[in-house]
Amino acid sequence: MIIGILKEPQGESRVSMLPEAVKTLLSWNTEVCIEADAGSTAYAEDNTYQDVGASIKSRDELLRQADVLIGIQPLSPEEIALTKPSAVIMGQLNALYNPDLTKLLIDQKRTAFSMELVPRTTRAQSMDVLSSMATVTGYKAVLMAADLLPRFFPMFMTAAGSITPSRVLILGAGVAGLQAIATARRLGASVFAFDVRQAAKEEVLSLGAKFVDVEGATEDKGAGGYAVEQSAEYLQKQKDTIHEHALKADVIITTAQIPGRKAPLLVEERTVRAMKPGSVVIDLAASSGGNCALSQPDQTVNINGVRIVGIENLAAKMPQDASKMYGKNYLNFLKLIIKDGNLNLNFEDDIVTGTCVCHDGQAVSPRIVQMQNS
Incomplete structure (x- = not known):
């Protein structure tokens, strides 16, 4: 053969x-x-x-x-x-x-x-190639964000004064999200993570990140560990919570996808336009519609000093x-x-x-x- x-x-x-x-x-x-x-x-x-x-x-x-x-x-x-x-x-x-x-x-x-x-x-x-490649993607996404961010990830105590750690928000705590959390923590950032699956909370906390809780999510044990579609009421509550956290974030990394469907919209245009100049958004779901309203596949978009990087095949970078x-x-x-x-x-x-x-x-x-x- x-x-x-x-x-x-x-x-x-x-x-x-x-x-x-x-x-x-x-x-x-x-x-x-x-x-x-x-x-x-x-x-x-x-x-x-x-x-x-x-x-x-x-x-x-x-x-x-x-x-x-x-x-x-x-x-x-x-x-x-x-x-x-x-x-x-x-x-x-x-x-x-x-x-x-x-x-x-x-x-x-x-x-x-x-x-x-x-x-x-x-x-x-x-x-499971998706999990393997998600491990690569989550790691590389944080390094890319750190390279683009105009400030340090970790806290520094210097003769010129103290530098506070960067604040990183991870949306989606699957394999890519968990690897992104671990990598951002190793680089010294203050990390917050959101996922609709309550089962992800323990893993997020074990990696030293804080879990962003939004009550009322629908879960399906038969979904193979993936997120499932949510009610309109929950989605609005979710977007409002993410909006509040995004305004404080220096980096947002989005990883949420639903197999066979368009990626859920998590970061609205109003959120991007209200974020701090110099902030970075890495959208790992760009190829399936994007978690960020303004992301474009394989392009970097600059909105009022906020850079949105749409990545389709980040694993190929390693x-x-x-x-x-x-x-x-x-x-x-x-x-x-x-x-x-x-x-x-x-x-x-x-x-x-x-x-x-x-x-x-x-x-x-x-x-x-x-x-x-x-």
Whole structure:
């Protein structure tokens, strides 16, 4: 069985597997081929893959020959047409946000796995690319904010006087938010965090931040740890509370997203216009509509001295460790579908079923089925 590791498109500096992960994959009695220069932007040159036993091929050769194609960003429709009908296509396909691609894969009777669909369960934790990349994103977002902020993060006692610590507000205490809290605290900031899930409060407090409480949130234990949509009354109360805290903040980092839906609006235009000049907003939900009313994907907007940074793929700013984590997630998942060097798709396994977009002309993942029926 030939496994192909693809080079990512322009602007994506990660690679789905570094040589150390490929070495493990080869030990499973598989043949691994790498697209030329696939790892160069993650500081893994072709010779480092060859040293562990992989071969280097062109993209066209991989698309036509591989039994399993592994990447991060999705293939184009034209590239999908070049692959073998029996090939398994894997990546972060954003299947819930890209219904046209999902329909194409189903119509062409392809087998595709979308790694962002990995269930949020204890058993699947080691395969969860969203959590891995959120760890990178939360860390990097704070460093970016610290670089842009025109003042120190920590408190300083100097001969020239005392410097008070910066005040950081984190909106959303999922994996990215918790990592942002931890990083901001390590840098010495005074940190406040908000999340609609009361279960997040204990984690926030354990990291040394203060929890911003807004009573009356709707919670769903079946949402896999994600936030769910809230009532209009709660949303207004939430916006008013965030507005009050935002006026005191030097940095706001927003991380709140709902799978398959537009990101909730947390920071209104009136809030941004009332914030202190020099303040920084890092919107990690910019690609799904943004938590901040004025954010733009992959742009920095300046409103009266308040800079709003909309980030779509911040994990790509740390390609080496992000690729290492991504590759480990892939290996843990591939253990479920590769046995003795051959493909073994066990659709009785809830992780395999939950991650599979489609197989043999049918939607497989319950979330994809639900999307089609809605």
